[in-house]
Amino acid sequence: METLQRLTRRQLEALRVIATAPSRERGVPLNDIAAGLRVRAPSALAHLGPLEELGLISRFRGKSTVTRRGQACLDEYRRHHRIAESLFARAGMTPAATHQAALEVDLALSHRTVQEICEAEGHPRECPHGEPIAPCSGRSSSAGS
Ligand SMILES: [Zn+2]
Ligand SMILES: [Zn+2]
Incomplete structure (x- = not known):
């Protein structure tokens, strides 16, 4: 199954929020991702695990950046x-x-x-x-x- 076919709509939206956030170069904090998705932080966090497992984002000290594969x-x-x-x-x-x-x-x-x-x-x-x-x-x- 191709990567896009494995993504839910919400996971894709989370990926787009991370890719376009003002802090995308330094890493996007969870609260900013949640705000971009208009959900609470725990809901936003639930999308990050699958994105990381697919190699689309990397996370460091609570901040997320889109990988080359994610782009x-x-x-x-x-x-x-x-x-x-x-x-x-x-x-x-x-x-x-x-x-x-x-x-x-x-x-x-x-x-x-x-x-x-x-x-x-x-x-x-x-x-x-x-x-x-x-x-x-x-x-x-x-x-x-
Ligand atoms: Zn063509
Ligand atoms: Zn169009």
């Missing part, structure tokens, strides 16, 4: 989400609706499935909201045309 996971997540949005947009949904629909599937899709959608959609360069989609390995083969 790659967030990049991958954005790709899954935006590719799914592109698919739903072509199905006729409004941009706002594509976002909600993508949230239903983005963690569950395998990289292989995302790749197949990307190819079927002609390697979209941005999502319906204009956010960039990182180039995939397949796009370079069609470059120059």
Whole structure:
């Protein structure tokens, strides 16, 4: 099972909070993570163990930082989400609706499935909201045309 497929939505949100906190370079204290998630500290703490076990964050003296692997996971997540949005947009949904629909599937899709959608959609360069989609390995083969 791929890393994204093993994450819950709340664990992913915790990872994003840690990645974007003002203190991300020095390590994010538990209270800041809890505030970012709008939950109490014990609830936030429950998400950190699984993230650490997956190698997505490291913890030192109560502070959390996102690892290189964690950053790659967030990049991958954005790709899954935006590719799914592109698919739903072509199905006729409004941009706002594509976002909600993508949230239903983005963690569950395998990289292989995302790749197949990307190819079927002609390697979209941005999502319906204009956010960039990182180039995939397949796009370079069609470059120059
Ligand atoms: Zn592609
Ligand atoms: Zn979008």
